[in-house]
Amino acid sequence: MGRMRKLLIPGVDKKLLVKDAVKLMPDLTRRRFITGGASFGALTLLTGCDVIDSSSAETMLAKISKFNDAVQAWMFNPNTLAPTFPESAITKPFPFNAYYDLDDAPEIDGKDWKLEVRGLVENKEPWTLEELYKLPQVKQVTRHICVEGWSAIGSWTGAPLRDFLQLVGADTRAKYVWFQCADKDGYNSPLDMATALHPQTQMTFKFADEILPRAYGYPMKIRVPTKLGFKNPKYVISMEVTNDYKGGYWEDQGYNSFSGS
């Protein structure tokens, strides 16, 4: 919660945001977006509450977003595969997208990097990139859909996450796999277990048959074709199997947490 507060205080985070994020979120204070709605009298109509009492609208929207998480979890069919496409459909160039410029993307030395595995797993040994590359890999050509609305088709190759979870003896009855990343400001994101076990959810090491470039998350990204793009973390440094909802970089700022496609 402390981190969330920090993000909400105007002025503090603005200098951390590059122009892309600023364009999307001209004002990070959530109060402001609520008053934007309040000024239209919509809140009074919807909640019957005092228009100035913006926190009640915030609470209402957060509750409905939680309800939408439950609806989407119910709609999620573990056997429904995301549509796949021929290689000719791949979007070129595939867009780089983050809340910072490419110049600020993490520069990770693959020789030093290790994937930490924590939480409800039997084997907590960290994994080197060399070890991970030896896992059986599969390729998928699927559509990446951004929360902003645009989409792009890409080719990702890597190890199915469910195979890896099995390999490390993860308790797959746990609720989440929580990923932490090397992005500036510490990107992280929770993934519900049902989605983590989906056959197309992948620990990705290659894009378009080449070692994952820095722009797309070297050395490892999690490709989840049944989720919006921000639920596909890049530059992953650790995963934790947990029953606790630990929040996420965008989720804490208001993006719907399930965000399933």
Add this chain to the structure above:
Amino acid sequence: MSSLAVSNEHAASASTGRVIQPGWVRIVHWINAVAMILMIMSGWQIYNASPLFNFTFSRSITLGGWLGGALLWHFAAMWLLMVNGLVYLVLGFVTGRFRRKLLPITPGGVISDTKAALSFKLSHDDLTKYNYVQKLLYAGIIIVGVFIVLSGLSIWKPVQLQWLTALFGGYDAARYVHFICMALIVAFLVVHVALAVLVPKSLRAMIIGR
């Protein structure tokens, strides 16, 4: 209560006591008005994050402040819009209102009533009967309403509801369908509100029923 209102609608006592818009129609109409405005204004903010055309909507007429806020509003108001819309469709068919008020729509009737409307000769003496232009627009906007919900669902769930997304020609095409439906609804809204102001007793009927 609504069945009483419906039977009142039939009552031929053509004078003052006659209910023009039954209670259930008035309730779903105004809930729909709120839901539509919330959906359109938050939708414009969402559009701004990744515009389909060479323009964006002024922030002064959008809802949510930023993409995340707009999405929260959009995915909250969608329940209001969908549940209310379903109630409207079910009652519209079950009570026979759609058949009685909106049918038949004949090309000849539409053409002559359009001509009459454009020369300000269209009569509004009996508000219980829609003219052919009204029939066409009201029936048409119901269909647009169905399409905007279905295209919205196919943008929201292009994997789980991929058969629906495919019907719209894929994810990207569904975004355009969703936008065009919004534009049609906004165009309808402009005409609808303008005419309600020109014929104030129609607005009164939608508020107090008569």
